[in-house]
Amino acid sequence: MKSPSTDRIQKTVLLQAQRARVWRALTDHTEFGQWFRVRLENRFEPGKSTSGHVTYPGYEHLRFEVQVERMDAEHDFSFRWHPYAVDPEVDYSQEPTTLVEFKLEAVSQGTRLTVIESGFDKIPAERRVEAFRMNDGGWTTQLENIRKHVDR
Amino acid sequence: MSTASAFSAAQVRDAAPLFAALGDRTRLRLVLRLSGGGPDSIAGLAAKAEVSRQAIRKHLQVLQHAGLVRGQRRGREHVFVLDPARLADAREHLARISKQWDDALGRLKRFVEG
Numbered sequence: 001m002k003s004p005s006t007d008r009i010q011k012t013v014l015l016q017a018q019r020a021r022v023w024r025a026l027t028d029h030t031e032f033g034q035w036f037r038v039r040l041e042n043r044f045e046p047g048k049s050t051s052g053h054v055t056y057p058g059y060e061h062l063r064f065e066v067q068v069e070r071m072d073a074e075h076d077f078s079f080r081w082h083p084y085a086v087d088p089e090v091d092y093s094q095e096p097t098t099l100v101e102f103k104l105e106a107v108s109q110g111t112r113l114t115v116i117e118s119g120f121d122k123i124p125a126e127r128r129v130e131a132f133r134m135n136d137g138g139w140t141t142q143l144e145n146i147r148k149h150v151d152r
Numbered sequence: 153m154s155t156a157s158a159f160s161a162a163q164v165r166d167a168a169p170l171f172a173a174l175g176d177r178t179r180l181r182l183v184l185r186l187s188g189g190g191p192d193s194i195a196g197l198a199a200k201a202e203v204s205r206q207a208i209r210k211h212l213q214v215l216q217h218a219g220l221v222r223g224q225r226r227g228r229e230h231v232f233v234l235d236p237a238r239l240a241d242a243r244e245h246l247a248r249i250s251k252q253w254d255d256a257l258g259r260l261k262r263f264v265e266g
Contacts, residue, residue, distance in 0.1 A: 006246060009246055009249055009250050009253060011250070011253050011254065011257060013257045013260075013261060015260070015261055015264055015265065016265050017264040017265055021264050022260075022264055025260060025263055025264045026260075031263075034263060035256065035259040035260045035262075035263040036256055036259070036260075037259075083249065113257070113260075115253060115257065117249070117253070120246065120249075
């Protein structure tokens with residue numbers, strides 16, 4: 001059996017909503033921010049970047065930034081970002097990004113949305129370790145527990 | 153991440169050297185240092201830990217044997233990095249990001265269908 005790729009994630013979801021509605025939820029920066037939980041300062045525009053503060057509880061200190069690649073109305077929307085940019089002190093701008101693509105397809109029940117995030121294999125290994133700090137109950141908590149223990 | 157009860161005998165056996173390696177304050181500090189600050193040299197680690205280079209070298213060897221850190225070159229310098237493969241497999245990272253996407257798409261679904 002072929003082992004699953006470590007380079008990409010693909011998700012498909014069926015949304016009971018018109019394709020135009022889904023497109024707006026994805027590409028209107030304020031609507032995007034409501035479900036993605038980020039307060040974006042600028043609109044999405046191909047070739048340009050937009051950023052803002054994360055509104056997800058516990059992660060408000062983080063900034064979210066994307067560089068828009070494509071906006072093909074009601075079909076394709078894609079951007080690049082730094083998937084493990086979890087440390088406000090680190091400048092990630094020179095590091096490889098992953099590509100996030102949203103693909104929309106009208107179906108009888110509504111809209112089939114596919115999300116593909118690819119390019120993980122190029123992300124430096126140290127960044128992957130850092131990603132654990134984003135997760136409660138993972139190494140974040142464990143390392144914090146250890147830290148408290150050894151610093152006592 | 154699996155729960156404690158889900159560990160098999162083999163996993164416990166494999167994990168024993170790992171925990172032995174971590175069962176020392178200086179080594180734990182080294183792991184934390186590499187986790188927080190990225191790759192570092194023996195000299196750099198020794199300075200921050202206020203321990204001799206010789207001691208740091210020995211501790212790094214133990215951590216290396218447990219597969220927790222590995223050496224690599226950075227320019228002309230020999231540095232040590234935390235080995236993410238030991239801390240977690242690449243697929244486990246993807247599983248987490250995958251879960252984050254599931255959550256985000258769930259919120260999108262409620263947003264457009266609501």
